[in-house]
Amino acid sequence: MSDFDHGFWSIFIAGATLLGIAACLLLLWVTARKKVAPRSDNTTGHVWDGDLTEMNNPLPLWWVGMFILTIVFSLLYLVAYPGLGSYKGELQWSTQGEYEEETRQARAALEPLYAQFTARKAEELVGDANAMAIGERLFMNNCAQCHGSDARGSKGFPNLADIDWLHGGTPEVIARTLTKGRVGSMPPMAAAVGNSDDVNNVAHYVLSLSNSPHDSVRAQLGKSKFTACAACHGASGKGNPALGAPNLADDIWLHGWGVPAIVAIINNGKTSEMPGQAGKLTEAQIHVLGAWVWGLSNKAPAPKP
Ligand code: HEC
Numbered sequence: 001m002s003d004f005d006h007g008f009w010s011i012f013i014a015g016a017t018l019l020g021i022a023a024c025l026l027l028l029w030v031t032a033r034k035k036v037a038p039r040s041d042n043t044t045g046h047v048w049d050g051d052l053t054e055m056n057n058p059l060p061l062w063w064v065g066m067f068i069l070t071i072v073f074s075l076l077y078l079v080a081y082p083g084l085g086s087y088k089g090e091l092q093w094s095t096q097g098e099y100e101e102e103t104r105q106a107r108a109a110l111e112p113l114y115a116q117f118t119a120r121k122a123e124e125l126v127g128d129a130n131a132m133a134i135g136e137r138l139f140m141n142n143c144a145q146c147h148g149s150d151a152r153g154s155k156g157f158p159n160l161a162d163i164d165w166l167h168g169g170t171p172e173v174i175a176r177t178l179t180k181g182r183v184g185s186m187p188p189m190a191a192a193v194g195n196s197d198d199v200n201n202v203a204h205y206v207l208s209l210s211n212s213p214h215d216s217v218r219a220q221l222g223k224s225k226f227t228a229c230a231a232c233h234g235a236s237g238k239g240n241p242a243l244g245a246p247n248l249a250d251d252i253w254l255h256g257w258g259v260p261a262i263v264a265i266i267n268n269g270k271t272s273e274m275p276g277q278a279g280k281l282t283e284a285q286i287h288v289l290g291a292w293v294w295g296l297s298n299k300a301p302a303p304k305p
C-alpha cells in the first residue's frame, strides 16, 4: 500500500530525489571545469591566520571515484528498493513482507514443539507443566492487557478464573471464543420497559434475583417489566450463553453493581467485544492457551502413577 494520499506527492518526492542526485553530478562537473589561474607556488592565493594557505590541487582520483560510485549505488538502490515515491522497487521488498516472512519462519521453528500438544485434549494438557508454562506466556503477551495478569478481569472485562461464563466454559467453546472472538451486545431497553420509574423498578428486581440489597416493593413492581429482558437473560434471569447474555442471578457483575449501574445499562445498552485471535495466533497456540484458560477454573486430573 502506498502511503501517499495523492499521486502528485509520489511524483513530487520521486522528482526531488532524482533531481538531488542529478545536482550532485552537476556539482562535480561544474567544479571540474572551473579553472583557477595557476600561480607559481601552486596556491589559490587565499591565506588565513597569517600563514595558512589554500593549495590549488585537483581532487584526488579516489575521492572522485567514490563520489561517482555513491551516485551509481544510489541509482541501483532506487531501482531495487522502494525509495521513489510509491514505486515498489524491482525486488518487491517491504517491511510488511519481511515481517510476514519472519513470522512464518518463527512458526515453522515452533511447529515441532506444538506438535506434541495438538494431538492431546485440553483436559490432558492441563496436567502438563510445559504446556501450561507456554499457555501462561501466551496469555501474558496477548490477553493480560484486558483480562489482567491474574486473568481475573476488571469492569467490562470478564474474569476468566471463575466458573461464571458469558459464552460457555467448555474447552471447545473457549477455543471458539479465542479463534473468532465474541461480541456481547445489549440494545438500549428503556423504551421497552416504560418510564424512568419502571426502569428503576426493574433494576431493583434484577438485584433481587441475586439477593443483593434492594427495595422489595420496587422489585415487586418491576417484576412484570422483566419480560422485556427474558428473551435474552431468560425468564429467571439466569442468562443465555448462546447470546452472551450474562446470568443476572449470580451476584457476579461484569459492568458494575447497584441500581445506578443497572439503570445505565438499561438506558444505554452495552456492547463489548473480545477480539478474535485467528490472524495473530496459530491454531496450536490457541489450543494450548485455551487449555490454560480452562485450567484456571478446572482442576488438573491427578497425575498418572
Ligand atoms: C481488547 C481487549 C481484550 C483482549 C486483548 C482479549 N480479550 Fe478476551 N474478552 C474481552 C471482552 C471485552 C470480553 C467480553 C465479551 C462479551 O462481553 O461478550 C472477552 C471475553 C473473553 C472470553 C469469554 C468469557 C466468557 O465468560 O465467556 C474468554 C474465554 C476470553 N475473553 C479469553 C481471552 C484470551 C485467552 C485472550 C488472549 C488471546 C483475550 N481474551 C484477549 C476483551 C479482550
Ligand code: HEC
Pocket (backbone or CB within 6 Å): 183, 184, 185, 186, 187, 189, 193, 202, 203, 206, 226, 228, 229, 230, 231, 232, 233, 243, 244, 245, 246, 248, 252, 253, 254, 255, 256, 262, 265, 266, 270, 271, 272
Ligand atoms: C437482546 C438481548 C438482551 C436484552 C433484550 C436484554 N439484555 Fe441485558 N445484556 C445482554 C447482553 C448480551 C449483555 C452483556 C453485554 C456485554 O457483553 O457487555 C447484557 C448485560 C446486562 C447487564 C450487565 C450484567 C453484568 O454482569 O454487569 C444487566 C444488568 C442487564 N443486561 C440487564 C438487562 C435488563 C434489566 C434487561 C431488560 C430491561 C435486559 N438486560 C435486556 C443482552 C440483552
